[in-house]
Amino acid sequence: MSLSRWAAKPAAASGSRRSPSGLLQAWLPKLVLAPSIAISLFFVYGFMLWTFILSLTGSRMLPSYDFVGFAQYARLMANDRWWVASSNLVIFGGLFVAICLALGLLLAILLDQRIRQEGALRTVYLYPMALSFIVTGVVWKWLLNPGLGIQAMVRGWGFENFRFDWLVDPDMAVYTLVIAAVWQASGFVMALFLAGLRGIDDSILKAAQLDGASLPSIYWRVVIPCLRPVVFSAVMILSHIAIKSFDLVVALTGGGPGYASDLPATFMYAHAFTRAQIGLGSASAMLMLGGVLAILIPYLYSELRNRRHG
Incomplete structure (x- = not known):
């Protein structure tokens, strides 16, 4: 029984390791979506944050960062x-x-x-x-x-x-x-x-x-x-x-x-x-x-x- 148990462990360990093609399949959707997510974060939420920062400044013709609070x-x-x-x-x-x-x-x-x-x-x-x-x-x-x-x-x-x-x-x-x-x-x-x-x-x-x-x-x-x-x-x-x-x-x-x-x-x-x-x-x-x-x-x-x- 002990010999069969020890023999089963390497087989399980080798099966748990993914091949390079398997890793590529797992990461490919994330890699494809990453640029779109990054662009959305920057141009949508980043500009929202920038607008909030500008609302706390005395900006007039051009953005300035002299903070005036609310x-x-x-x-x-x-x-x-x-x-x-x-x-x-x-x-x-x-x-x-x-x-x-x-x-x-x-x-x-x-x-x-x-x-x-x-x-x-x-x-x-x-x-x-x-x-x-x-x-x-x-x-x-x-x-x-x-x-x-x-x-x-x-x-x-x-x-x-x-x-x-x-x-x-x-x-x-x-x-x-x-x-x-x-x-x-x-x-x-x-x-x-x-x-x-x-x-x-x-x-x-x-x-x-x-x-x-x-x-x-x-x-x-x-x-x-x-x-x-x-x-x-x-x-x-x-x-x-x-x-x-x-x-x-x-x-x-x-x-x-x-x-x-x-x-x-x-x-x-x-x-x-x-x-x-x-x-x-x-x-x-x-x-x-x-x-x-x-x-x-x-x-x-x-x-x-x-x-x-x-």
Whole structure:
């Protein structure tokens, strides 16, 4: 017995040693991914760190490293234009997310009735998402221009008192951003909800129908609660789009009239690049990043928690 045991040990030891080809196979994926990971770490997280460092300095035209602590954040909090941009983000983001969810869910429910030409309608609703926000902004700028668009067309029909001049009204300009953004993103939300609806077990719906529930009750009490993960994902995506919205504002309103339709992204650009206040612009960028993290962290926590309990 002892001789066989000693004879088995060298065989096991030699089997545990990997050949050069085996080592290459084990390390090849890591070697292939290493450059991409290194580039991502440097150009994404490295620049985030650099932006945070600049927000603690008095940088103006060019980066400088005379640290001033949180003085730039104090300047930011005392800046009226920043508070206008922040309040606009609350209005724009809240309406954008709410209307996209409601309209996307309604369109998804209508398409879920197995209507004719569903594929064509789905394509029509999804088409705006294929456009960039620059194109969307330019098109809606023409449509909302009082002298060229909807107002001019309706007045040409004989309704001389009709007014739709939100684009040049400081109190209403931010709502033109909502119109254009909802037009572009609601089809995407519809696709998310439609996929969720098609994933619900038909036996649940049939059981509710056998219990005598009406169709509106089935959707309100059974279907929509089942779509909670889809709703959560849609809210995360739409909120992220709202926080970083820049190109739509530039193309549609330019932040105007004045800075009435400014959002934090356009505020950051204006101060960091056109007004040579890199430190202040970096501080506003870090607050925007904080807003994104405030959305992403609860989402990641929820996902990890569901996986643990699942």
